[in-house]
Amino acid sequence: MDIKISPSILSADFARLSADVDKVSGAEMLHIDVMDGHFVPNISIGTPVVKSLRKASRMFFDVHLMISDPLKYVGPFADCGADLITFHVESGSDPDAVIAAIREKGKIPAISVKPKTPAQAVYPYLDKVGMVLVMTVEPGFGGQSFMADMLPKIKALRQKAEELSLDLDIQVDGGIDLNTAPLVAQAGANVLVAGSSVFGSGDPAAMVEKLREAARAAYGRDR
Numbered sequence: 001m002d003i004k005i006s007p008s009i010l011s012a013d014f015a016r017l018s019a020d021v022d023k024v025s026g027a028e029m030l031h032i033d034v035m036d037g038h039f040v041p042n043i044s045i046g047t048p049v050v051k052s053l054r055k056a057s058r059m060f061f062d063v064h065l066m067i068s069d070p071l072k073y074v075g076p077f078a079d080c081g082a083d084l085i086t087f088h089v090e091s092g093s094d095p096d097a098v099i100a101a102i103r104e105k106g107k108i109p110a111i112s113v114k115p116k117t118p119a120q121a122v123y124p125y126l127d128k129v130g131m132v133l134v135m136t137v138e139p140g141f142g143g144q145s146f147m148a149d150m151l152p153k154i155k156a157l158r159q160k161a162e163e164l165s166l167d168l169d170i171q172v173d174g175g176i177d178l179n180t181a182p183l184v185a186q187a188g189a190n191v192l193v194a195g196s197s198v199f200g201s202g203d204p205a206a207m208v209e210k211l212r213e214a215a216r217a218a219y220g221r222d223r
């Protein structure tokens with residue numbers, strides 16, 4: 001599997017967002033966290049920011065919706081420039097309807113599980129999405145510690161995808177740095193979101209390269 005790095009702008013400097021995004025243009029994706037203060041206890045950004053960023057960057061936009069009722073917002077985020085839209089299986093919308101709405105907009109659907117939700121909750125959708133996101137922290141905030149007890153969930157999902165002969169991207173989000181990148185890649189994750197480790201480093205571009213190398217060297221070693 002290709003290793004992809006998706007720097008999370010939640011840890012960028014919002015007053016200098018465009019300049020910070022340019023620093024990570026060597027990454028495969030740009031992770032954009034959308035929080036509504038209801039599904040998660042924090043509010044981040046919405047469509048106006050995505051729309052402005054779309055004019056400033058040609059990167060692949062990986063939009064992570066941490067919102068209730070995502071079905072209502074698929075259209076607006078797709079129209080603002082999202083390339084891939086992730087919603088949560090716990091969000092309250094019918095997953096099949098959300099997936100269909102994302103596909104209708106010509107975008108890639110992805111489904112996410114919070115730490116307390118078992119991998120099995122997304123098994124019925126694995127052949128309908130392009131990516132599954134395993135949260136490795138409770139969603140809502142950047143800079144939290146990686147939950148190592150999520151590693152078996154990543155392994156189970158990679159195993160299930162292989163059983164179904166699916167070339168599925170498995171993304172991880174939360175606490176990914178040079179220490180945890182090899183662990184998640186070893187378990188079968190190939191898309192790594194990283195916020196504070198990238199934008200908190202002196203050289204975000206170099207950190208993207210280092211994370212990719214660390215994940216590549218470890219990918220699938222567990223299996």
Ligand SMILES: O=C(CO)[C@@H](O)[C@H](O)COP(=O)(O)O
Binds near residue numbers: 033176
């Ligand atoms: O979705 C979220 C948090 O809910 C993330 O995308 C964070 O932005 C990741 O930040 P770090 O843990 O990498 O600092």
Ligand SMILES: [Fe+2]
Binds near residue numbers: 008193
């Ligand atoms: Fe995220």
